[in-house]
Amino acid sequence: MTSIDIKADSVPAPRSGEERSGRLLDVKDLHVEFHTREGVVKAVNGVNYSVDAGETLAVLGESGSGKSVTAQAIMGILDMPPGKIPQGEILFRGQDMLKMSNEERRKIRGRKIAMIFQDALSSLNPVLSVGYQLGEMFRVHDGLSRKQAKAKAVELMERVKIPAAKERVNDYPHQFSGGMRQRIMIAMALALEPDLIIADEPTTALDVTVQAQVMDLLADLQREYNMGLILITHDLGVVADVADKIAVMYAGRIVETAPVHELYKRPAHPYTRGLLESIPRLDQKGQELYAIKGLPPNLLHIPSGCAFNPRCPKAQDICRTDVPALVPVTERDGAELPGRGSACHFWKETIHG
Amino acid sequence: MGRYVARRLLQMIPVFIGTTLLIFIMVNVLPGDPVRALWGDKPPDPAQVAQIRHDRGLDLPLWQQYLHYMGGLLQGDFGKTIAGNRPVLDEITQAFPVSMRLASMAWTFELIVGITLGVLAGIKRGRFVDNTVTLFTLLVISVPIFVVGLLCQLFFGNELGWITPTVQDSENMSQLLVPAIVLGMVGLAYVARLTRTSIAENRQADYMRTAVAKGLPRQRIITRHLLRNSLIPVVTYLGTDVGTLMGGAVITEGIFNVTGVGNLLFQALARREGAVIVGVVTVLVIVYLIASLIVDLLYAVLDPRIRYA
């Protein structure tokens, strides 16, 4: 497997006081499996990706593609058992987190790497006030007093633009609207100004109008703090505006990587192409909407060869036998396309044909 | 809040009337004549029987008897016993504190041991501790309380001689200890099981994942997040169990000869003292109603999602 990285044109300077050793986050050949009664579920099968400070990586895929599991492995919140990481490295500032002690990892969680979950209502503790839950970050990691922590919580709530923060700091999660709750989740992730934020479908549960507000807020804050951001989503529309680069996942593997706009212009994998074509478009009104045929694979029995072959319009015999590696994608004349890669035996035909 | 309490109190009135009426009917419609029983095996004098029945209002239609009874109850008059003509209230006030003491000891035992076992089992789900606790609670629930009581009496009282087989002095806490443990045993098993299930369910909750992702230490995650949420149903169970313990003491009080409410009730049944039976159950109903009101209020305090509706 080849690791493909993108050098953003203007890599922002590293934050003061912290020495940079290589990338902010580098996931190398990560495998995750779950041992269930029905067998071994191979959720992640050799994923490579990396994020730099100030950079946004969008991880795209259907449910079950392994995108969330990868994130949970980075975060260290997988349930183990049944989960298991048989192979791979997760380097944070050059250090393999999988080799760290539980205590070392705990200190990274929340402080260096924070996570935003999809469903804020169930992800916030229903019986504790939001002020308490926000303040808990400062009390645990910085040892602040209850009073100082509450003041910090109000500050944070103002930061994510929650109106009347002072009055609402003692309210409970169910008393907020969906958009406000997600802002609280974001505030919680931002509390200690981490280096990396993982947002797992942060806007999926929200109304369309609120989605844009929350996404903009997240993007603003990311720029302000110069954080790395991993944005996990299945929504291509969300990605286009905020991401720098995209990794498309299918059946626990990365099938295509590309800088964001190139992916939309010229996909190099039939799955990505299928995803793009299934977006409804105004200029194709009246035509039948394209849909990728079939269903995501059963992770207990991933098809041999390319996992996508049963659903792929271009599948040949080789696709049913050989697993395609993620190879660099080039122009027709062999000119390099930085940051691009595809795990398809017929990427040339797909991108150029 | 105040309005909610007022409404709940109002709602209690029909339940209170219904329950006392039900028990009143059960006691009075059913056959058996306490007045005749005064004569024992000797043939009663019909004129005297009629006289006593008339004096006590026992010859009135049932609904009038009930109204009389309720009228008296509102003034704190629980009626008089047929034999001995003692105020029922005296008998109850004599027996009640004993049962109260026994029940509160049993309750404390239930609370401390039950929750501890449940938490241990819930956190170590599927491990040795969990299996042991689960097996223990299954056994406790399956072996009827009178068997447990008899075995404890036989073992601790007769074989080991640690305790007197029967309670000599109901004021003495140490003598009440074993009866209280026997009484609280079943409740303890339910508390442990409920706690374990609740913890096992909450452990899977999304907010627990968030707590881990926040980088909180394990200790804090368990006490501040897991326990705080998991113990809400346990608290409500413990609340309503106060009444059950007081009413359920018949067996334990019988075995260890504790002169509490259960004992009083058992004697009253044998002598067919309707007024005592109704009186005791009425007091228990009041305890039950107050306990469930407190539980509801407590629930709303513990779980902010519950509103006083």
Next chain:
Amino acid sequence: MPDLTKTTATATDEQSVTPDAPVDAIASGPAPGKPRSLWNDAWRELRSNPLFVISAFLIVVLLVVAAFPGLFTDANPDSGDQVNHFLGKPELTHFFQADWFGYDRVGRSIYSRVVHGARNSILVGVGVTILVTLFGGLCGMLAGYFGGFWDSLISRLTDVFFGIPFLLGAMVVLNAFTDRTVWVVMGALAFLGWTQIARVMRGAVITTKHADYVVAARALGAGTKRILFRHILPNALAPVIVVATISLGTYIVAESTLSYLGLGLGDGAISWGGDISDATQDIRNNPHTLFFPAGMLSITVLAFIMMGDAVREALDPKLR
């Protein structure tokens, strides 16, 4: 891992309808082509649960003992021989013989009495559970589905019954009967016990009533009867079954407790509770008169409670 399990479950479900899915994937999925319903899943879960296997075995044995006590002993449980057998000690190697568990103070075979006592206990337990489930279930369904007047009436009624401690109520009711047959005891316990099932059923029906598929069925013009029996009942049944199985054990306890107090089954009827009560006269010197009926009683109750636990674990996916 909620996300993952959900995904794999649906993937397994629908694998068989994917025309392009490779043959091996179809064949190796669990129960191909068969929908995985709650009941199918529950049954599979049950069969692999040792708790269920043990309790089912015990219950089958107990049912056989209750139905055909003659298969297990020839000794007459009622006729004692006080001269020869007065409080005879158990002969633990004399399997299935009259003196296996020893003799009581009237010289009756304890083994025979333990065997013959099974019928009454199980009859009461099963009978009360059936009565309570039918009546309580019906009331709960009416209250939950129709709401309004019926709901208020039945809810207040259950409140009233909940105020009376179960055992005390049963004592008061049974005290009035001089001839306490199995049916009287059954009736008394059912009279006081139906409210529990009614509450559970009411709650389950209310939850189910608002489920999308019921709303959809109504929108498609399904009648009340059809909605109730085809859509709501099967889905509201799970919690009722769980509560009913567990309470079966507690009704057996209640019967024996009442018999122990002398308020259960009348003279002549063999009841473990009654025998335990007899045994208390001199347990110190003759503990065997207590141990065997008490042991049998506890095993019976344990079997039903274990069964209830296993059923709950199978029907409540949250507990898996």
